[in-house]
Amino acid sequence: MKLLEMRPHWSVLIREEQYRTIDRGETEPFDIAIPLPAKDRRNPEGTSWGVDLFWERFRCTGCGRCCYTPGAGLYLEKEDTDRICQHLGWSRKRLLGLCRYDRIAKVWALKQPCPFYDSEKKGCTIYPARPLTCTRYPLHPALKEMPYHLAVDAFCPAAREFVKETLGWWIICEANWARILKGMEEGMEEE
Numbered sequence: 279m280k281l282l283e284m285r286p287h288w289s290v291l292i293r294e295e296q297y298r299t300i301d302r303g304e305t306e307p308f309d310i311a312i313p314l315p316a317k318d319r320r321n322p323e324g325t326s327w328g329v330d331l332f333w334e335r336f337r338c339t340g341c342g343r344c345c346y347t348p349g350a351g352l353y354l355e356k357e358d359t360d361r362i363c364q365h366l367g368w369s370r371k372r373l374l375g376l377c378r379y380d381r382i383a384k385v386w387a388l389k390q391p392c393p394f395y396d397s398e399k400k401g402c403t404i405y406p407a408r409p410l411t412c413t414r415y416p417l418h419p420a421l422k423e424m425p426y427h428l429a430v431d432a433f434c435p436a437a438r439e440f441v442k443e444t445l446g447w448w449i450i451c452e453a454n455w456a457r458i459l460k461g462m463e464e465g466m467e468e469e
């Protein structure tokens with residue numbers, strides 16, 4: 279039996295089709311797993327080399343979409359509110375006046391578009407004190423289906439470009455899988 283016919287190599291799919299799927303992130307909210315480890319399971323404390331490599335390669339265009347587009351979950355941890363208030367010399371009450379309370383996540387979130395985004399200068403006015411969620415964007419919690427891989431928000435154009443670049447990295451794994459199948463197939467034919 280031809281094993282490779284049972285499981286055709288996915289890279290035979292038209293690359294443009296894959297790109298079209300990725301580009302749906304422009305309008306549809308979804309996350310995409312990328313071929314970098316969310317954590318190193320051999321190290322109980324977890325190393326960050328996957329994340330480090332991501333930031334080394336990721337090229338933010340500075341488009342500001344993540345700051346001014348409604349819908350992004352700009353959650354504020356307690357340490358975020360403390361840091362921002364200290365940075366601005368504001369009371370907590372004043373900062374929370376720019377937030378809404380998310381009853382499901384039980385957390386405060388900045389209203390959208392973010393009140394700290396300067397649309398003329400196209401930048402963040404509290405950049406050194408910005409929330410942790412902003413420092414991590416477009417990285418997202420790993421997908422349930424692929425818990426050991428980093429995931430990115432497809433809404434971010436630079437993330438989409440990154441995903442296109444890393445399609446080749448998946449192919450390396452798949453190519454090895456195809457080689458193993460081929461080897462098995464040849465072994466079976468010899469019998």
Ligand code: SF4
Nearest residue numbers: 338339341342344434
């Ligand atoms: S949406 Fe992505 S590319 Fe645009 S500013 Fe945010 S992180 Fe950078």
Ligand code: SF4
Nearest residue numbers: 345392394395402412
């Ligand atoms: S706090 Fe700054 S980085 Fe975060 S969404 Fe607002 S403007 Fe963007």
